Amino acid sequence: MTAIRHLGIQDYEPIWRDMQQFTVNRTPETEDELWIVEHPPVYTLGLSGKREHLLNTGNIPIIQSDRGGQVTYHGPGQVVIYTLLDLTRLKLNIRQLVSLLEQAMIDVLSSYDIDSKARADAPGVYVGAKKIGSIGIRIKKNCSYHGLSLNNNMDLRPFSGINPCGYADLKVTQLADLGIIINTGELANQVAHALIKALNT
Incomplete structure (x- = not known):
């Protein structure tokens, strides 16, 4: 079973610390969880x-995190789902997990007739050349935390203040x-349930 927790709008850093604590304290019997949250503006x-x-x-604000990847932006109107998963129990490696996260976003976008795809050279989900979904994962004790973000209805202007994911001139969409x-x-x-479905198949 995978529990879904709705956390509302929360500052980034306390949620990050809670994810670390959850992962350090979990046992092989601990239920997997997906945390749904929106963050106030933060890089x-x-x-x-x-x-x-x-x-x-x-x-x-700029926060140095312990997830994989480069720099990104979070803000209200963006879907953020943190994936607190036991990869040993799920029989997944990190590459398979990244693919599942990408596919969950792609499947939901497809249900709205949005054609999107993943790129082997740059993790995430793209509509044409523009990025719509990002992934950043950390593995500890073979359990994952951090997760995915999907741009829904937000102010995209702060993305112009960075090279998103380390790529100069990478455009974003929502x-x-x-x-x-x-x-x-x-x-x-919808994304959380698509992900749970993928994890159970």
Whole structure:
């Protein structure tokens, strides 16, 4: 079983610390959880994040995180799902997990007639050349935390203050810009259930 927890709008850092604590304390019997959350505006740098990719961040906070990947932006109107999963129990490696997260987003986007795809050279989900979904994972004790973000109906301008995911000139998009208006919590539920379905197959 995988539990879904709806956390509402929460600051990034306390949730990150809670994920770390959950992962350190969990046992082989601990139920997997998906945490659905939205964050106030924040830039996060992954373990391989280079500060040269911070271009014009203004007064938005910058947090050095322990997830994989480069720099990204989180803000209200973006689906964030943290995946607290026991990979040993699920018989998954990290590459398979990343593919499952990408596919869950792709499947939900497809249900809105949005054609999206993953890229082997740059994890995440893309509509044409524009990125709509990002992934950053950390594995500890063969359990995952951090997870995915999907741009729904948000202010995308802060992405122009960074090289998203370390790629200069990478453009981003969101469902609202593609003509799909949906409540962010509802969209998050759809992605969470698509992911649970994938984990159970």
